[in-house]
Amino acid sequence: MIQFSCKNMREQVTVYTISKETKMGLFDQINTAANSHEDAAKEKHLPVLSVKKLADKRYELHIDVGGGKHPSEIDHFIQWAGVRINDCYIGRAEFAAGIMAPVCTMIVTPETLPANLSVVARCNKHGLWKSEITLE
Numbered sequence: 373m374i375q376f377s378c379k380n381m382r383e384q385v386t387v388y389t390i391s392k393e394t395k396m397g398l399f400d401q402i403n404t405a406a407n408s409h410e411d412a413a414k415e416k417h418l419p420v421l422s423v424k425k426l427a428d429k430r431y432e433l434h435i436d437v438g439g440g441k442h443p444s445e446i447d448h449f450i451q452w453a454g455v456r457i458n459d460c461y462i463g464r465a466e467f468a469a470g471i472m473a474p475v476c477t478m479i480v481t482p483e484t485l486p487a488n489l490s491v492v493a494r495c496n497k498h499g500l501w502k503s504e505i506t507l508e
């Protein structure tokens with residue numbers, strides 16, 4: 373733990389550092405295919421992304437969080453999936469427990485190509501999960 377004060381601020385800021393050996397919990401980070409330590413959780417939480425190129429630089433983006441493997445129950449469900457292009461937030465889909473599968477289709481139009489498209493989904497029990505692809 374490190375504590376320091378900013379020059380022109382009265383607040384003291386505390387920064388917690390974690391060693392490389394520390395395993396992060398699901399709610400301590402945005403989980404990805406590369407950094408998740410729980411294969412079973414990874415399998416049912418990562419957004420599965422597919423795109424179809426349309427005319428006029430538009431793409432049809434299909435998001436299926438967990439590829440049909442995640443439950444949609446009142447106490448355990450995918451709450452939302454947020455979309456970013458080149459780290460710029462562009463929108464999100466929200467899902468209701470019990471009556472909705474965490475699946476949606478959107479039309480996106482990146483300003484420049486290639487573009488990084490990322491989707492972060494949130495499970496109420498297992499935190500944030502991110503997948504990304506490149507639009508070309």
Ligand SMILES: [Fe+2]
Pocket residue numbers: 417442448449495496497498
């Ligand atoms: Fe979950």
